[in-house]
Amino acid sequence: xxxxxxxxxxxxxxxxxxxxxxxxxxxxxxxxxxxxxxxxxxxxxxxxxxxxxxxxxxxxxxxxxxxxxxxxxxxxxxxxxxxxxxxxxxxxxxxxxxxxxxxxxxxxxxxxxxxxxxxxxxxxxxxxxxxxxxxxxxxxxxxxxxxxxxxxxxxxxxxxxxxxxxxxxxxxxxxxxxxxxx
Numbered sequence: 001x002x003x004x005x006x007x008x009x010x011x012x013x014x015x016x017x018x019x020x021x022x023x024x025x026x027x028x029x030x031x032x033x034x035x036x037x038x039x040x041x042x043x044x045x046x047x048x049x050x051x052x053x054x055x056x057x058x059x060x061x062x063x064x065x066x067x068x069x070x071x072x073x074x075x076x077x078x079x080x081x082x083x084x085x086x087x088x089x090x091x092x093x094x095x096x097x098x099x100x101x102x103x104x105x106x107x108x109x110x111x112x113x114x115x116x117x118x119x120x121x122x123x124x125x126x127x128x129x130x131x132x133x134x135x136x137x138x139x140x141x142x143x144x145x146x147x148x149x150x151x152x153x154x155x156x157x158x159x160x161x162x163x164x165x166x167x168x169x170x171x172x173x174x175x176x177x178x179x180x181x182x
Contacts, residue, residue: 022171025146030054032144032179033111035063040109042100042136043067044093044129044145045116048077055113056083066100066109068093093129097136108138114145118152130155134182143180148173156180 029051033041035058046052046067055065066087069075078088089099093116100106112133118126130152133143143156146168153176157163160180168175 022168024170025168025175025177026051026054028166028168028177029113029144029146030058032142032177033058033113035059038110039063040106041065042096042109042112044096044112044114045069046078047071047074047115049074049081051113051115052078052086053081056081056086059085061085066096066104066106068096068099094125094132097132100136107136108141109136110138110141112137112141112143114143116145118145118147119149126152127155130159130180134159134180137182139182141182144177146175146177148175150176153178 038059039062041055041059041063043052043055043065046069052065052067059065064085064087066089067078068089068091069078070090070092075088075090091099093114100109137143143160153163153165156178160182162181164179166177168177
């Protein structure tokens, strides 16, 4: 078991996992992204950077990855990734649209990948993040997240033109990948 994840899980209500994302989860998320067209990708709650590193491995040199993380220990881990395309932002996913617009003059993104634990957030916060995510995506943008419950699927289904899901049983614990397509 990963000690940093366990300690962060206990101390920080925004940490939703004791184990890092499994290779299978990461592969299934990465497979949903068309890296030939992806210029701007956002990641909510990158944690220790397991998905972050795979995103960077597959992105073009002229693409950008904005990651939103609030846990200081995880930010320190992310700072060890030396890649000019990675922009680490210490604020909640709830603020992504505003920060990207005001600080980086970016109003639309191609993909948003999230591992934040929506189950631990109150109902209004969940709704705000999903709706703000929708408005941040470009006209063909995609929101991809994995969760351990169905709690947010109705929000994705209600807001996005198309909503897909897939079980990943070979994960600890088993997870569901949700995809909202604008």
